[in-house]
Amino acid sequence: MISAAEVRSARFTPTKFREGYEPEQVDALMARVAAGLDAAATGEAPGVTAEDVLNARFKATKFTEGYDQDQVDDFLDRVVASLRAGEGAGAAAGPAGQPAEPIDAARLRSELASLQPRRMRAGYDPDAVAAIVNAAAGSLDLHARGLRPSPGADEVAGAQLPTTWWTPGFDRHAVDALLARVVTTLRG
Structure with missing residues (x-):
């Protein structure tokens, strides 16, 4: 799980004359995530979810300094995976x-x-969803026979699925709800 300190210490390469993300917007989200992780570490509700991070949008910069988009996206992917694992750790x-x-x-x-x-x-x-769902279905079959499932509930809860924008993709809420049901079953 990623820590609040790691979020606070994250640094991104500045861009100029190529597209980047508006630094103030990225910094605001990072501060919110760090505060949420601090709260979660003390047993409180984090106040920020994986879905919040996935839905975050940043203004693009081109002729002014911004943050490298790939670095920000890669780091936020780690944050999302960590938040999902934490969300899956509860019920x-x-x-x-x-x-x-x-x-x-x-x-x-x-x-x-x-x-x-x-x-x-x-x-x-869709291909990534099919892969995790088929693996989860195999786990459910094993679980139903009293055998140890693989992947287990934690792996399903922490699955990091790539998001599509311009190509067709499955509704994230529907997929998350399906995977939550798998996690509930495997933990039951």
């Missing part, structure tokens, strides 16, 4: 903080088949 939650409903392998595969990729919105890469 995988359904609506209104209720535990997500358990799911079996056949139902998981059926729900994956019912997902429709969508364009021009942030979504998860």
Whole structure:
């Protein structure tokens, strides 16, 4: 798990005359993430979620100094993975903080088949979703037979799925809800 100190000490290469991210906006998100990680370390609600970080948008710079976009994106990918792992460490939650409903392998595969990729919105890469869902379905089969599943609940909860923007992708909330149900089942 990434620490608040690591977030605070992160430095990004400045850009000029090439696209970068507006430094003040990146710094504001990083401060919010660090404060959230500090809160989580003391047992409080972090106040920032993986979804918040995924949905963050920064103004692009070109002729003024900005932060290197690839470095920022790579670091925030680590933050998202860490936050997801932390979110999965508690109960995988359904609506209104209720535990997500358990799911079996056949139902998981059926729900994956019912997902429709969508364009021009942030979504998860369909191939990556299929890979984790198929691995999770195998884990659910093992779990149902009383065997140790692999990947386990923590690996499913911490799965880092690439986000698509211009190519079709699966709705992130729907996929996250499916994976939360897998985690609930594997921990049950």
